[in-house]
Amino acid sequence: MADTSGKAPEDESMTKLRLTCLCGGVKASFSVPDSALPLSFDICHCQTCRHSSGQLAIQACEIPPQHRSSFSVEGSIAKYDATGKLLRCFCHTCGANVYFEDMDTKDIFFDVGGLEWEGRSDLLKAVQHIYVSDTTDGGMSVWLPDLPAYREHPDHGPEVPLKELIAPKKAPVTSTPSSTAAKEKEYLPCYCRCKAIQFKISRPHEQSRETVAGPYADLLKPFVSTPSLVRQNRDNEPWHLSQPDSTRYTAGLCACNSCRKSSGFDIQSWAYIPLVNLHEAEDDSARPLDINALKKKTNSLLKTHHSSPGKYREFCGRCGATIFWHCDERPGLMDVSIGLMEAPEGARADNWLDIQTGRVSFEEEAVNKKFVGSLKEGLKAWGNGAQG
Template sequence: MPDTNETQELAISCFCGSCKHTFSVPKSSLPIPLHLCNCDISRRISGTLFTSYITVPADSGKPETTKCTQYHSSDILTRHFCSTCGTHMYLEYHHDGHFEAAAGTLQLDKTDGIVEYVDLMWVEDTKDGGASQFVGRVGDKELKRWAQGSGESKELPYDWKDPSATASSDNSPVRAHCHCNGVEFFVQRPSEKSKLARSGYADLIVPCMDPANEEKVKNKENEAWWLPNPERFLVGLCTCRSCRAALGFDVMSWAFIPKCDVTLDAEGKKPFIESPYWGKIKIYHSSEGVTRSFCGGCGAVVFWDGDEREGLIDVATALLDAPEGTRAESLLCWRTARVSFAEDAVNLGLLAGLETGMKAWAEKNEGRKCVSSGTLAGL
């Protein structure tokens, strides 16, 4: 048995509790360095902007994966996600059989001091820099941006962009899909009918956990907050417990899109359906009135749907395949004044880095339509 004075026990779990594992690491190895991966595969299998994993020591035993779905995302490794709730749990490498666990599955109130985010890799896959421009520093560490693998590829500047990444000139719909293409849909451009949805304010706009906002959050006048300007849908980051547990990673990115603008074909003739959903979509009721959906083939998070909303749904941002890049700036407007449910974040260093980094990005891009002005709801 490991000496508890010299080791730190770490427990991991999916959202529903079907998939669990416990292992120990030497305290001398803390904090464990983590990379934020921006590669196409990571984004398409998760639905979020970047992923990160912790190596599971070989002497802790092989994790139990019978309640996981396996997905062979490449010749290098197999991914495992919970078959019930969709939480991404493990990477299993083919060359030596070692496992890595998704960092967001750690069962800790806070992970600062346990893990340390050190850099961003595979930034070139984003075309526009993606989330690497949202977080430049965590704690006292400046994060390097690597074109491909960490420390073994070209280091990229903050404002790197692929010269070929340009927005469509005809305002055509944007295709969205997971890695295995078991889920595919299209997001049409906003129109007058996009205003017809009804919803209270998202926590991204009005902090709903603050008792002082109890009435304001109801949005009685039904301000179309999901349309910060006539040409774009609102998008932001979330660090709530439920999103972290369902995803398996610390940060989720959601775009708020009326269901009338989500179609199954590019022409917009096949409307959004949910009874039942289409393709390989599976659902998990994470709480009363909330339905989360994910691809049963590769595990990608797809939608968050709440009964209290009428005609509005959260779409996993990283599934969008916009020609200009991961941030889909011709379709989305990024809310940078707040990270949603910041009070639930378990890594305060990463949270602070995102809060500071997104505001800096907004200042650098002030006046562009892809940046939220911060005037919604008087905030």
């Protein structure tokens, strides 16, 4: 007899989904019926999510409320309440964002980067952009133009064509002699949501060019296909500065396993900034940022996770934002999370950053292949001049 009850039959097979962080200190799981897969996730572009994650946008997926009771989590979780509604729950040790908990409804939304795909490809699908109006320039939404977009939450208003939500893409301001002098005094403020971690970025100057950039980032010379001798960059080409005008910094998206597991999201957005261009928020002396001094100043809220030998990831121990990645191999250059930046032109900081559109770093390591694949295609189209 046909089942007309609308409920899953009791003997329907269930899939157990597991979440882990980079350090392995936090493990969570829940079960859903196979018929519920793929689960839908939103791409949230709001100011709070960007600054509390360090990402251009976050991706979070609601556990269907009827299966929420199967959710269990173990390990040392830190919780941050940014808005009085949602608790952001992240690993105390490595900073990975793991899940959100709605304090009123008790709904659970997990951060998709922690999901163990275990060889499957049908677990999740992206469905919509929310809070796009917070970005001014559309942020990451312009690279996924086929998804419906909302000014705020879909409960607050109808779907809006992306181009009505964003300022048109302008050519970056390149230098003229008069603008060059003005630029020397410019700073780009950066901060995490709780503002425990604040710093600023200055425009590239002569010393930025001399910074030992070290081996090329995978973004520019893919690790899998570039001969090691070329990757080493022995001539010290300043690949961290945009070509040809050098008034902006190279930036891009990363899909590597350790970025995914330490941020909690499939995509980490990084800008490559020389230490000589990073400064304490209130310091106008042009002194480079001293990470250890900043740790002291923040009472150790700036926390370091040693992801592997000679490699360091910093995050905010209070709100969970990913802040920096750096390594011993290129001591003068820092990867800085783009979501921390507050540029007047918008979330992507197009007047400061030259976001690379030819590749997503370590795209071969992506697990949510459909999502990262669409993003990669959208980036290319945007780079080739698609409006948005």
